[in-house]
Amino acid sequence: MEGNMNYFEIFKDVSVVFFIAIPPWLALRKYLKNYLNRAFLTIFFITYIIATLLTQNVFPFILVVLCFYFAIKMKDNFEVLYYLRPIKEKKTEIILYCLFFRFIIYIINVFYASLLEYVGIKVKAQDIYEIFLNAGWIKVIFLFAMTVVFAPIVEEFTFRHILYRGLSKKIGKQLSAALTSFLFALIHYNLAGFVSFFGIGIYNCYLYEKYGYRAAVVNHFIFNFISVLLILLIKIFNIPTVMT
Structure with missing residues (x-):
């Protein structure tokens, strides 16, 4: 029973990474790659995933805010700005x-x-x-x-x-x-x-x-x-x- 619960918790952690952590990262990455090299982006990504698992949606929240900042600052495509x-x-x-x-x-x-x-x-x-x-x-x-x-x-x-x-x-x-x-x-x-x-x-x-x-x-x-x-x-x- 406890083993099943452990598997369930692992599955929940995977879903948090996949649905909560990854989308904001991918959205922000297109802006960050203009400022950071690939090695630093990799370190940033690993640190971010670990931090998300420890704090749930705190760090994804920060990335979402940054996404909106860059989208508005860089005048992203009309569709993105329209929905924001x-x-x-x-x-x-x-x-x-x-x-x-x-x-x-x-x-x-x-x-x-x-x-x-x-x-x-x-x-x-x-x-x-x-x-x-x-x-x-x-x-x-x-x-x-x-x-x-x-x-x-x-x-x-x-x-x-x-x-x-x-x-x-x-x-x-x-x-x-x-x-x-x-x-x-x-x-x-x-x-x-x-x-x-x-x-x-x-x-x-x-x-x-x-x-x-x-x-x-x-x-x-x-x-x-x-x-x-x-x-x-x-x-x-x-x-x-x-x-x-």
């Missing part, structure tokens, strides 16, 4: 849509989790749920930043800005949205929340197309913020086990 555009006057509209979406997807996922229980499949909250409840407050603050700030920026960069945008040119927007949303749900390794994660993926593809990358990040931020806020309320007031 500010949302400006649409901000309030997008936030209201995202709050409504959060409510709807929560209701849908409650029914989905109930259905799983009904057919005899035991549902379990994400590991992050237990970590938040049991961790000290210093770690909770760090996890809050990781979950609410870093994760939306990095994951939307990978799954919408890189994967969805790239695949949509080859297999069409609808199929690309379905495939990348399925992958997005899959790497969260949580059956009980699968419908929520898949729904976020689909809706964020829509937001990405209509309003750009920043709108997708806003929705992801709101979803994670509300989820973490509920967990913190449970922690603060010692509320008995509640699925969030």
